[in-house]
Amino acid sequence: MAQDFGFKLLATDGAARLGEIATARGSVRTPAFMPVGTQATVKGVHPAAVRATGADILLGNTYHLMLRPGAERIATLGGLHKFMNWPHPILTDSGGFQVMSLSELRKLDESGVTFRSHIDGAMVALSPERAIEIQNLLGSDIVMQLDECLKLPATRAEMERAMRLSLRWAERCKRAFEGAAPGRALFGIVQGGDDIALRTESARSLIGIGFPGYAIGGLAVGEPQEVMLRVVDEVAPALPADKPRYLMGVGTPEDLLEAVGRGIDMFDCVLPTRNGRHGLAFTRHGTVNLRNARHADDPRPLDEASPHEATRIYSRAYLHHLIRANEMLGSILLSEINLAYYQELMAGMRVAIRERGFAGFDAATREMWERGDIPLRP
Amino acid sequence: MAQDFGFKLLATDGAARLGEIATARGSVRTPAFMPVGTQATVKGVHPAAVRATGADILLGNTYHLMLRPGAERIATLGGLHKFMNWPHPILTDSGGFQVMSLSELRKLDESGVTFRSHIDGAMVALSPERAIEIQNLLGSDIVMQLDECLKLPATRAEMERAMRLSLRWAERCKRAFEGAAPGRALFGIVQGGDDIALRTESARSLIGIGFPGYAIGGLAVGEPQEVMLRVVDEVAPALPADKPRYLMGVGTPEDLLEAVGRGIDMFDCVLPTRNGRHGLAFTRHGTVNLRNARHADDPRPLDEASPHEATRIYSRAYLHHLIRANEMLGSILLSEINLAYYQELMAGMRVAIRERGFAGFDAATREMWERGDIPLRP
Numbered sequence: 001m002a003q004d005f006g007f008k009l010l011a012t013d014g015a016a017r018l019g020e021i022a023t024a025r026g027s028v029r030t031p032a033f034m035p036v037g038t039q040a041t042v043k044g045v046h047p048a049a050v051r052a053t054g055a056d057i058l059l060g061n062t063y064h065l066m067l068r069p070g071a072e073r074i075a076t077l078g079g080l081h082k083f084m085n086w087p088h089p090i091l092t093d094s095g096g097f098q099v100m101s102l103s104e105l106r107k108l109d110e111s112g113v114t115f116r117s118h119i120d121g122a123m124v125a126l127s128p129e130r131a132i133e134i135q136n137l138l139g140s141d142i143v144m145q146l147d148e149c150l151k152l153p154a155t156r157a158e159m160e161r162a163m164r165l166s167l168r169w170a171e172r173c174k175r176a177f178e179g180a181a182p183g184r185a186l187f188g189i190v191q192g193g194d195d196i197a198l199r200t201e202s203a204r205s206l207i208g209i210g211f212p213g214y215a216i217g218g219l220a221v222g223e224p225q226e227v228m229l230r231v232v233d234e235v236a237p238a239l240p241a242d243k244p245r246y247l248m249g250v251g252t253p254e255d256l257l258e259a260v261g262r263g264i265d266m267f268d269c270v271l272p273t274r275n276g277r278h279g280l281a282f283t284r285h286g287t288v289n290l291r292n293a294r295h296a297d298d299p300r301p302l303d304e305a306s307p308h309e310a311t312r313i314y315s316r317a318y319l320h321h322l323i324r325a326n327e328m329l330g331s332i333l334l335s336e337i338n339l340a341y342y343q344e345l346m347a348g349m350r351v352a353i354r355e356r357g358f359a360g361f362d363a364a365t366r367e368m369w370e371r372g373d374i375p376l377r378p
Numbered sequence: 379m380a381q382d383f384g385f386k387l388l389a390t391d392g393a394a395r396l397g398e399i400a401t402a403r404g405s406v407r408t409p410a411f412m413p414v415g416t417q418a419t420v421k422g423v424h425p426a427a428v429r430a431t432g433a434d435i436l437l438g439n440t441y442h443l444m445l446r447p448g449a450e451r452i453a454t455l456g457g458l459h460k461f462m463n464w465p466h467p468i469l470t471d472s473g474g475f476q477v478m479s480l481s482e483l484r485k486l487d488e489s490g491v492t493f494r495s496h497i498d499g500a501m502v503a504l505s506p507e508r509a510i511e512i513q514n515l516l517g518s519d520i521v522m523q524l525d526e527c528l529k530l531p532a533t534r535a536e537m538e539r540a541m542r543l544s545l546r547w548a549e550r551c552k553r554a555f556e557g558a559a560p561g562r563a564l565f566g567i568v569q570g571g572d573d574i575a576l577r578t579e580s581a582r583s584l585i586g587i588g589f590p591g592y593a594i595g596g597l598a599v600g601e602p603q604e605v606m607l608r609v610v611d612e613v614a615p616a617l618p619a620d621k622p623r624y625l626m627g628v629g630t631p632e633d634l635l636e637a638v639g640r641g642i643d644m645f646d647c648v649l650p651t652r653n654g655r656h657g658l659a660f661t662r663h664g665t666v667n668l669r670n671a672r673h674a675d676d677p678r679p680l681d682e683a684s685p686h687e688a689t690r691i692y693s694r695a696y697l698h699h700l701i702r703a704n705e706m707l708g709s710i711l712l713s714e715i716n717l718a719y720y721q722e723l724m725a726g727m728r729v730a731i732r733e734r735g736f737a738g739f740d741a742a743t744r745e746m747w748e749r750g751d752i753p754l755r756p
């Protein structure tokens with residue numbers, strides 16, 4: 001019989017939380033970073049290599065998958081896990097965020113949103129019920145409600161309207177998700193822009209509806225980090241302690257430290273792979289731009305103490321060469337190296353919380369980043 | 379002490395030969411297919427994954443590496459093997475072929491060739507002595523002489539002039555290579571275009587100079603397959619039986635069957651990776667174009683009996699999706715799948731020669747190709 005979906009809070013240190021999410025497809029250690037597999041692939045990285053970096057769970061994008069190759073097609077082929085050869089947990093977003101950011105000709109009303117596909121121009125409708133149906137067809141382990149996600153800044157009236165619509169959609173999603181197989185879960189999404197009163201009302205109302213996990217959405221949309229953290233500061237404590245909390249679309253390594261310190265359990269972000277493709281490496285010594293000519297003769301690896309082999313064995317000179325020569329292997333290796341660093345950071349935070357040493361880990365990690373990369377001695 | 383360079387002929391079946399090349403960095407089973415690592419990487423494939431397909435040896439391109447990142451730089455960084463994390467044998471070409479095909483403003487005379495770099499426009503000189511020096515700096519296990527490589531068709535006078543110049547350069551390369559460390563070797567290159575008399579003269583003269591291996595160059599430059607095979611038919615038997623024979627830049631799976639059947643031992647070609655990037659798969663059932671819409675719902679792998687995992691586990695529907703969505707993983711997987719098929723073909727030929735069954739293997743392989751891919755039953 002499939003494992004029931006659940007969350008165990010294993011330890012806390014200040015607001016930071018160590019936990020474990022159980023799903024039918026295995027457990028997820030939290031705080032967790034979810035690599036983004038937009039089009040049924042983490043860009044440029046074999047699924048086995050994603051797993052080897054320490055990822056317990058991936059994120060898939062409903063918007064992209066519904067347009068190509070199509071949710072019904074993936075279901076006929078045995079579901080998203082089989083399709084992309086990732087037998088471990090998958091969370092899918094609802095498509096709402098990307099309808100807003102990627103498609104044109106949106107018509108949004110109470111029933112849902114109609115938009116023009118960025119791939120073939122076809123008109124496509126997405127309702128709360130259809131968002132759940134698609135995610136069920138994909139076979140996601142964690143399903144997200146459809147919400148309306150605004151760009152910030154926005155007027156209070158706009159934020160309030162979108163928040164209330166998202167709440168009504170949350171109820172419809174919950175109804176549509178009823179009867180789902182055990183071991184899977186639907187999360188509600190707190191909206192309300194940068195208005196704390198709206199955010200608090202959204203959180204309270206979602207808790208009233210009742211979900212096995214809660215996300216904070218509508219952030220990481222261009223606002224300053226302090227705005228994001230202020231929202232997290234207010235919203236996280238308002239969420240139930242015994243349910244996982246997911247900060248959507250975040251972020252930089254520093255964002256992760258800040259948000260875990262405020263009680264967030266789950267993250268997703270394209271930065272490690274997107275920046276990797278552009279020659280930027282995330283390391284214990286901060287960000288390293290491998291396109292820079294100073295690496296051309298540097299025989300040192302990015303971090304000889306990394307638990308990840310590629311980070312230890314390839315020289316900066318080689319990575320620099322690959323990036324300069326536009327070789328795919330440069331994008332591949334730096335995507336893997338960055339995913340591995342993100343997972344190393346999450347693992348470090350998990351150990352620190354268990355040992356009640358999160359503040360010290362946070363300070364030591366920042367000190368290493370700020371000291372920066374050690375240049376090669378000439 | 380390093381293993382001396384050498385070649386053992388282990389079995390023959392008709393003109394087809396089974397052998398083994400010994401180098402300081404390990405042995406190469408022949409007939410051998412060498413994946414092409416132009417810019418110190420087999421495009422899109424981890425070196426460990428290249429190895430896992432069964433490759434004993436890679437080819438590196440002197441022309442590209444001398445321009446970027448530079449041979450002296452690679453030497454300072456510990457040589458090409460260390461730079462690209464491939465500790466096994468490497469053969470490098472001399473740069474001559476690509477000077478002709480990629481660079482502009484060539485000035486060719488007795489001393490060598492001067493050309494404009496396609497990367498930064500700098501004027502660069504390449505002489506027989508410099509070609510050897512560069513390959514020594516790279517640390518190649520098998521070094522190729524500098525030759526002049528003509529496009530076909532060409533006049534007999536042009537072919538004769540280029541062939542004789544290549545012979546004089548062969549002598550200069552041999553002198554420049556004297557004193558190289560044991561376990562490494564310099565190969566001469568037979569030229570002469572599609573003129574059998576010139577080819578025979580070139581082979582005889584090179585044998586007079588004396589090399590531990592011989593290549594047939596100046597083919598696979600746009601001529602019909604029958605022209606190439608006619609040259610191989612005449613040249614291969616004129617080469618010493620106890621030395622390896624390398625047909626440069628060849629070819630399709632069928633070219634490999636034809637040429638092994640005529641006594642060739644070594645090949646290199648960009649086709650498996652280049653075609654893979656464009657969505658074409660080489661399989662036991664012939665070539666499969668994964669861009670084609672007929673694969674969109676096909677749950678079958680490319681070949682469930684393949685010794686290569688990716689060929690067995692990813693569905694055609696998934697590969698089709700990745701290629702249509704321009705996802706890097708599509709290029710990566712098909713490059714690996716094609717390299718694995720080439721190595722499977724070479725391994726099959728080696729077993730067949732050992733068992734004196736090459737003709738049967740050849741016929742069975744062609745029959746499978748000609749029968750073609752089996753469409754999905756609706």
